[in-house]
Amino acid sequence: MSQEPLPRHRGGPRHLARVVAAMWRLGIAEAMAYRAAMLIWILTTTFPLVSLALWHSLAEAGPIGDYGSADFVAYFVAAFLIRQLTASWVVWDLAAQIGSGDLSTLLMRPVHPLLHHLMSNLAALPVRMLLAAPLGVVVLIFAGEVRVDPGLHLLLAPLAVLLAWLLNLCVQICVACLAFWLTSSTYLFELWLGLYMVLSGYAVPTSLFPAGLAAVVRYLPFHAALGFPVELTIGRLSGPELAVGFALQLLWLAVFGALALWLWRRGLRAYGAVGA
């Protein structure tokens, strides 16, 4: 394995397309098999909906920053749904496979192991949305007062969500690859997650941070992974802010994407040396 660790795709693009389709079906089957676990996971991520109740009632005494009660409803419902759409869990699976040696099985297959994980994450999205979207709609109906002005920005939202998803994926692959050298790489991911909860705009919009702090926080990858797509979707960003947001997303994606690939290559060499 030390010379050429990456299995090559056999055949042409049609073969690849068939393989990808098969992995998609596999991923959906897996997602359906663990419905209960997924439902609980979704319940865990209803956190923004409780935050919604909280900030909504706080804002009744008067707007907080530039957020009134109705703005908080739009913000947190969007945050809830976008968190569902951009979630991935490569880090747990991949780190466990590296730790246990199960990765060897994946390496034997004529498909890139990362492609396998990518598809298995992507395939769970429809199931996840099926479970989460009704919840979001119910909350919107009960809250009653939402302002989402339809506009061109809604066309850009899918792009921002896609970039955020890729960013999360790359970060997780980076941390998971550390398992090639460390035994507790998932612990490092929990550190990342802890920071994400506070700094991404998951618990409170980052624009409400004290001015100096907000300026810094909004440049970090956490905000690119959640806060930016959320603010874009609910139409709070002007043209130049949109440009800066997308630029930051692309920048962080390039950084973590390159790091992920580099760590993966280096890691496979270390992995091969252990006797795989």
Added chain:
Amino acid sequence: MSAGRGAGYYLRLVGGQLRMSVLAALQYRLGFWTEGILGILWSALGMAPLLIAVEHQGAVVGWSGWELVVLTGCFTLISGLFGALIQPALNESMNHIRRGTLDYVLLRPADALVLCLVTAFAPWRLIEALGGLGLIVAGLGQLGRAPSGLELLSALGMGLAGVLALYAVGVLILCASFRAVQLQNLTFLMEALLDFARWPAQVFRGFLRMVFTFVIPLAVMTTYPAEALLGRLAGGTVVTAMATSVGLMVVARLLWTRSLRGYTSASS
């Protein structure tokens, strides 16, 4: 199975398990940093939303800055106790249930639920609890308030009721894990929910208020003890809160007995 065993026996049992966990924890001194100190840092970081609310509004639903410090102290104390006593035991017991090794626990000559709840402790997390105590003292000091004996007593009672309620919710989660595997997520859910105990219960209205007072009584865990210390908890609330916790524990105990009957061990 618990017939004939007195309270002294169980106290010795809990003491023995605690001692073993402490000895194990002392072996891994890195835990002081990864569990103890980081626990405090997480608690501090989690305060960000509350701080932002204070910055924008001055007082949050009638709680002034230093009163919120007392509340945060109560939260940090409870969260440290949860991390040190409840969470490790829950995770370990769920592993037992999943792998079928609960058999070995059931065979022992003591109450299985007690054994499950003392099966593991994480002593380093108690550092966080100590930090919480520090915050409470600092907050009360800044407010220039010395709680009377009765107030201290009711705060203590509320704190105990809160811990009891946490244990009850934990047992309910254990019961659920007899039914479905892969429920590790549930303790994360509990942790995420516990995070909302940072806020004064008055922030929540209607449905959520009911849930957080009677079903998953976050209010009993942090708001009531803090209010008792600040001398504005009504006597009636003390009684209701106690009743809620005891009621939850009874329900949890009954469900546990039922679930245990449905447990198919590794061998059968």
